[in-house]
Amino acid sequence: RRGEMAKSAQLIDNEVFRAYATYAAIVLLKMMLMSLITAYFRMTRKAFVNPEDTAAFGKGESAKKFLRTDPDVERVRRGHLNDLENIVPFVGIGLLYALSGPELSTALLHFRIFTGARIFHTFAYLLPLPQPGRGLSWAVGYSVTFSMAYKVLKSAWLL
């Protein structure tokens, strides 16, 4: 069985790829967590957007008052969208980067800084922390992805 697995999925035996898989899974789980936080704030703030979601809180006019926007819900949703805009490029470019043959130590540096920056970004958005905390953590993550893209284009370039 071990031989079969190694044959069918050698990538997972490569250390850089294992590091990529670990950090990609962590940041994607972090992004998915935003859905739960949104649901939590929608429930506790009683702020929904679909009429069918308020049926449990009463019928007719009494339920309609829960169809409203709430600042806390909107804040989490903006954080979630920002994750989509930044974590998705990291996952895509990071995969190509992991396959472009970087040093393990260099790859780990990229993955760790990005992951740390995005976790900080989420706290900075949700607490919120005063600027430029959120802005800087966004810029750090952005720069890491940009640095990996540069390596990918240098290694793979075939236009």
Next chain:
Amino acid sequence: RRGEMAKSAQLIDNEVFRAYATYAAIVLLKMMLMSLITAYFRMTRKAFVNPEDTAAFGKGESAKKFLRTDPDVERVRRGHLNDLENIVPFVGIGLLYALSGPELSTALLHFRIFTGARIFHTFAYLLPLPQPGRGLSWAVGYSVTFSMAYKVLKSAWLL
């Protein structure tokens, strides 16, 4: 030619990877379908957001009345965003999962349940069905992705 293809892309000869490719393509196509449904509702409800999109319906003030939001359009857009938030992590984590050497039967179980749950979720959102139909289908898809992420982290863990 066959030898060359096998050499350059052995992954596609692996059954788990073929199953992943099939289901990933299906759910991504399903997500893309939301763009067409949005366009359909924008046309039939005459509800647009960009001034240049209403030019075909008249000039000046007569076109401005089509710059408005419509509940059906907004509902499809929320379904589309929910797909981005859930299908994108499935595609990313699913790829790593497929490369982590799972049993074919276990992998198929994950991919089939996720795909079924997301197709149900779309119907539940668009018809709409009463809750907790949509909520449960969302939770099922979420749990499948979480289960795959657990396997990925257990197999690949290199922090």
Next chain:
Amino acid sequence: RRGEMAKSAQLIDNEVFRAYATYAAIVLLKMMLMSLITAYFRMTRKAFVNPEDTAAFGKGESAKKFLRTDPDVERVRRGHLNDLENIVPFVGIGLLYALSGPELSTALLHFRIFTGARIFHTFAYLLPLPQPGRGLSWAVGYSVTFSMAYKVLKSAWLL
């Protein structure tokens, strides 16, 4: 070192995969550019959404007037969301397509048309150009991704 890199990441030695990596990195960087354009318009139009982002422009009531939506900012944000809805499926399906053993010339045709269409789409959205320029460029990119998905499903089909 070269031997080690080749062993650990043979994919990058495959010409179709190199072409995929090049174009995927380009369109993901193009998508990331939308964040910078949004930030540019938020700064120059002084239109923010988070109270903590306006602190640099004054305290209390004087800062509140910068918490507003601006048509130019919203336009860039719509372009960014459209990129997420279209570039993300291209990157996911394109990876599977690159691993399904297409001819290099056919693959390059797909990648080049998609990339050209999405760059045109961004200009059409931001200038803006009159319709149907933006609509057609959207449809071209959409069709390319659909064509790649067809090839993936034909090659990999395992339900």
